[in-house]
Amino acid sequence: xxxxxxxxFFAGNQEALWLxxxxxxxxxxxxxxxxxGKAGLQxxxxxxxxxxxxxGPKLTIIFGMQTSLGVIFxxxxxxxxxxxxxxxxxxxxxxxxxxxxxxxxxxxxxxxxALLFLPxxxxxxxxxxxxxxxxxxxxxxxxxxxxFGSLLAYYVSQSFDVWAFHKIKKITGDRWLxxxxxxxxxxxxxxxxxxxxxxxxxGIVDLKTALALGAAKxxxxxxxxxxxxxxxxxxxxxxxxxxxxxx
Numbered sequence: 001x002x003x004x005x006x007x008x009f010f011a012g013n014q015e016a017l018w019l020x021x022x023x024x025x026x027x028x029x030x031x032x033x034x035x036x037g038k039a040g041l042q043x044x045x046x047x048x049x050x051x052x053x054x055x056g057p058k059l060t061i062i063f064g065m066q067t068s069l070g071v072i073f074x075x076x077x078x079x080x081x082x083x084x085x086x087x088x089x090x091x092x093x094x095x096x097x098x099x100x101x102x103x104x105x106x107x108x109x110x111x112x113x114a115l116l117f118l119p120x121x122x123x124x125x126x127x128x129x130x131x132x133x134x135x136x137x138x139x140x141x142x143x144x145x146x147x148f149g150s151l152l153a154y155y156v157s158q159s160f161d162v163w164a165f166h167k168i169k170k171i172t173g174d175r176w177l178x179x180x181x182x183x184x185x186x187x188x189x190x191x192x193x194x195x196x197x198x199x200x201x202x203g204i205v206d207l208k209t210a211l212a213l214g215a216a217k218x219x220x221x222x223x224x225x226x227x228x229x230x231x232x233x234x235x236x237x238x239x240x241x242x243x244x245x246x247x
Contacts, residue, residue: 018062018072022224025076026231029083034238038088044080045096046103048073053107053150057139065216075224077154078161078185082232085165086177087239093165097158104154108147111140149199157192164188181232185225193218 010017025048032040056070077100085093119133120126161184168180197214205213 014060015062018060021069022072022227025072026079026228029076029080030231030235030238033080033083033235038084038092041080041084042096042099045077045100048077048080049100049103050107052077053104053111054139062220065219067217067220071217071220072224075185075189075221076228077158078188078225079228079231081158081161082165082181082185083235085162085169086180086232086236090162090166093162094159097155097162100158101151101155104151108142108151112142115141145200145204149196152199153192153195156195157188160191161185161188177232177236178229181229182225185228186222189221189225190218193221 010020029041029044029048032044034040036043051073052070055073056068058069059066060069061067081093081096084096115137119129121129164184164187165180168176168183172179193214197210201210201213204210
C-alpha cells in the first residue's frame with residue numbers, strides 16, 4: 001500500500017510509526033466529528049472497537065517495551081467518549097458506552113461464527129483459502145477468558161470514565177478541560193487494565209506476571225491520554241464551529 005521509501009523509513013523508526021499511527025487515529029476521530037457531529041463520534045467508537053479487536057493480538061516493541069497495537073485504538077475510545085461528555089452531556093456519553101458494548105458483542109460473535117466456516121476445497125483455490133483461514137483463525141480465535149475480560153473491562157472502565165469526567169466538570173465548571181480529560185481517562189484506564197489483567201491473564205500466568213503485563217500496557221495508555229489533550233481542545237473548537245449559537 002505504501003511506497004518502499006516509507007516502508008523502509010518506518011522499519012527503522014518504529015517509535016515514529018507508533019506516534020504517526022496514534023496521531024492519525026486521533027485526528028481521524030476529530031475529523032469524523034467535524035464532518036458528522038455526534039454520529040461521527042459514535043462511528044469513531046465503533047471503528048476503534050473493531051480495530052482494537054483485530055489488531056489486539058499484534059505485538060511489537062516500542063521504546064523498548066512490548067505493546068499491542070490494540071492499545072492505540074482502544075485508548076481512542078476514551079478520547080471519543082470524553083468529547084461526547086464535554087459537548088453533548090453525560091446521557092449521550094453513557095449511550096455511546098452502551099452502543100460500544102453492543103458493537104463489541106456483535107463483532108466478537110460474528111468473527112467467532114466466521115471461524116466455523118470451512119475453507120474452500122476447490123483445487124484452484126484450496127491452498128490460498130486454507131492459508132487465509134489459518135491466518136484468520138490466528139487473529140480472531142478468541143478464548144472465553146479474553147471475551148469476558150475484554151467486555152467486562154470495557155463496560156466498567158468506560159462507565160467510570162463518563163462518571164469521573166462529569167464529577168470533575170461539576171467541580172471545575174467549563175475550566176480546565178485538560179484536567180477532566182486526563183484525570184478521567186487515566187483513572188478509568190487503570191481500572192480497565194487491572195480488570196483485564198486479572199480476568200484474562202491471571203491463571204494463565206502468575207499474578208505478578210499478569211500485573212507486569214498490564215503495567216507495561218498502562219504506560220502507553222498514560223502517554224496516549226497526555227497526547228490526546230491537544231486533540232480534545234481541537235474537538236472543542238470544532239464543536240464551536242458546528243454550533244456557533246451555543247458558544
